[in-house]
Amino acid sequence: MRKIAQLMQPLVDQNILLGKEMVVLYESVQQFIVAEIDGEIVGYGALHVMWEHMGEVRTLGVIDRVRGKGVGHRLLTALEQHALRLGLSQLVSLTFEVEFFRRHGWRILPDAAPVVAADVYAELLRSPDEGIAEMLDLAHVKPNTLGNTRMLKTLRPAAAGSAPAAAGAAPAAVAGSTRENAERARDERLGDED
Template sequence: MIRKARISDVKHLHRLLNAFAAEGKLLPRSLNDLYTNIRDTFVWEDEETHEILGCGSLHIVWEDLAEIRSLAVRNEWQGRGIGARLVQACLQEAGELGIHRVFVLTYEVEFFRKQGFQEVEKHIFPQKIWADCLHCNKFPDCDETALVLDLA
């Protein structure tokens, strides 16, 4: 089941996301960052065990631009459509907010292509670069791929 994240989820999200970061699949997220941006985040919770099996965030970057970030599904639950449904939840919220363009920076290019995203050059997102990328340990040598989906 998909729902908005709660404060009580943050430590679980921190472990999930940073496990993927340790494998080089995501950028690490601090507890402070997760608490500060908790309203951005959706979780997939197992209805029986109430465990967090996946998460994804829609982060607003500018008036017409948002980013899907921190998309992760526990390894043993991948391939069951959880990630795709989390992306759809983010896209639906973007539409409800009137945001017409959503992008990702990712290593999972094929996954996002299957969701309708198209590869683009990173430099077309100057708001992202000045807001977040300057503070990233990979800047200016980012090895992630940028993809975008126009909702309009």
């Protein structure tokens, strides 16, 4: 997680990502996937389950050297596929990178639009998770989210017999963030498509 925090810092400094305390990163280690090239972590992202049908894509970023080379695309695709495997049907994200998410089928949630039904909203208010408070647009987290856009994607499982979105390509993302997963991904190569 220290390496991910180190890679995040330039994006935090550029106001592309919201900063996270190290303890928050460690508490969410199981939510992260990473992308590697020749053993070097070049991208990362997390999937946080919010409710029985909904998750949030968090802390998605790539290093400058690989921007525009498909790493972010593959990470987002892997997170979306993982969400489907978990039975989630909707994903939300709080982002400064609106066009990137739009290219991947996400849409902007209007400011007044509820993210969830009223009964679920009432339950989510009980969460101590700051990310959920940010997504719900609660007043006490407003200073952290100025300029961010709430986005939503409705997931649809692949039709029977159809190939997965990244079929034929070596996966850029590795489920989990354990040393074993990182070592398993070390030799995987990334394509140049976006």
